Amino acid sequence: MPICIECRFPVEALYTAYSKADDRSLGKGVRLxxxxxxxRFxxxxxxxxxxxxxxxxxxIKPQVYRHLLFNRLGRDDDKFDRSILRLGILLLLFDVYLTWARIEKLSLPPSSPHLSSPSTTTPSSATSPHHPSPQTTNAALLQAQPLILQYLFFLxxxxxxxxxxxxPIRxxxxxxxxxxxxxxxxxxxxxxxxxxHPTPLSTALLVSSCTKLFPILLIIWDYDLPSSATAVSWAVIVNNIAALxxxxxxxxxxxxxxxxLGAGLRSAVADFVLRGVGLGTGWAEGVGDQVPLGGRRVADVVGLVRGVLGKG
Ligand SMILES: [Zn+2]
Incomplete structure (x- = not known):
């Protein structure tokens, strides 16, 4: 049964169609x-x-979440709506692209045999730990594999x-x-x-992960991908909490x-898989680097937001 999105009170129907001759998509012939x-409506x-x-x-307007979760995508038979399955696949494929681009730029673990010897790295890469050269990043290990294997790994x-x-949430x-x-x-x-009811839970988590599609803007504006990915993943977590x-x-x-709990387990699993195949996870920097690195991330995010506001 649909609900009122303002006060959650159950209602018989969301609108009454009183004329079939008019176009409902234009709002004619429909009374809310x-x-x-x-x-209220x-x-x-x-x-x-x-x-x-x-x-x-x-x-994060609660009304739009109630509209989607209860009135549009909610089903009585506890199965996924078809559009949610499509959204899930879209988010998965998009996440593959984003994760791939992010992981590729992280530094290899110091013990990795794929690290090039210091004589082959350029002086600038040796003195700039924040902008490592391709020889010292995960890209060195990944590009040694066929493209299809790389894609399947990230999938x-x-x-x-x-x-x-x-x-774990379900x-x-x-x-x-x-x-x-x-x-x-x-x-x-x-x-x-x-x-x-596990299905509405997953539906809520998928719908609230839509913010993940935001980095599509990166195609228009060339931003530092790792910091944008960090900002987006925090925004997604806030949306997830609101949706639940x-x-x-x-x-x-x-x-x-x-x-x-879910996000903790997710990063633990990703960490385990990445370490398992010998890729750097971004946590390998020395303890002394942690504070400036964190500060740099914050500065990057602030710069990103300023850039968006300035150009928007
Ligand atoms: Zn109401």
Whole structure:
């Protein structure tokens, strides 16, 4: 049953079509339902097009999430809507491209046998750790493999990290607190919401990951890819938390705990796979480098935002 996107009150229908002769896409012949509780339109997004939905999604408006999760993509049979499957594939393929471009530029681990000897590296690369030459980055190891193998590797890497993000969240939410031993039960209830419908959970996580499509702008503006990827991944995490909170109405703390656990496991799996094949993970810099590196990342993100605002 659809709900009012303003106050979550269930409504019979979102609109009434009173004339079939008019074009519904132009908003003619359709009367939006007024919510009996809050007296506002139950779902104004019925009339809005995809661009408005996408902008409001990026702005994390709860109403647009309720419209998508409950009124448009929600199904009674607990199966994925076809458009969500398509979105999932699109996000996966896009993530492969982004991950590939990001990992390629990271430094190889210091112990890697693929590191070129110092005599073959140029002096500028030896003195600039923040802009390593291709001989000292993961690209040196990756480009020794056929292109198809590189693609399959990144496809598997992204697939396994996506699964390791979705599965623990689905599992934790489906665990009935009554089956937890009583000393831990109240803590578990406080930290993890009970929501035994895994499909809407994955739908919410996929819809809120749409921000991942933003780096498409990188095709227009040439930015430093690793820092843009960092900014985008933080934006996606904020969207993920908001989407879970709106879906389950569970408070930001519990949504944050779930997304934090999922994201932690995701980066652990990606780290494990990358180390397993001998690629650098970006965490290999010395402890002394950590602070300036962090500061540089922040400066990069600020520069990126300034650039977008200035050029936009
Ligand atoms: Zn209402």
């Amino acid at each position: 339902t007024q919510c009996p509780r809050c007296k 139950a779902d104004k997004y019925v009339e809005h097009d995809f661009v408005v939905l996408f902008i409001d999604l990026v702005l 598997l890497l992204v697939l396994s990290s996506t699964l390791s993000f979705h599965l 599992l934790l939410c489906s665990l009935n607190p009554l089956h937890i031993p009583s000393p831990l039960r109240s803590l578990y209830r406080r930290l993890v919401p009970y929501y035994p 909170e709106i879906l389950m109405d569970c408070g930001y703390l519990r949504a944050g705990v779930l997304v934090g």
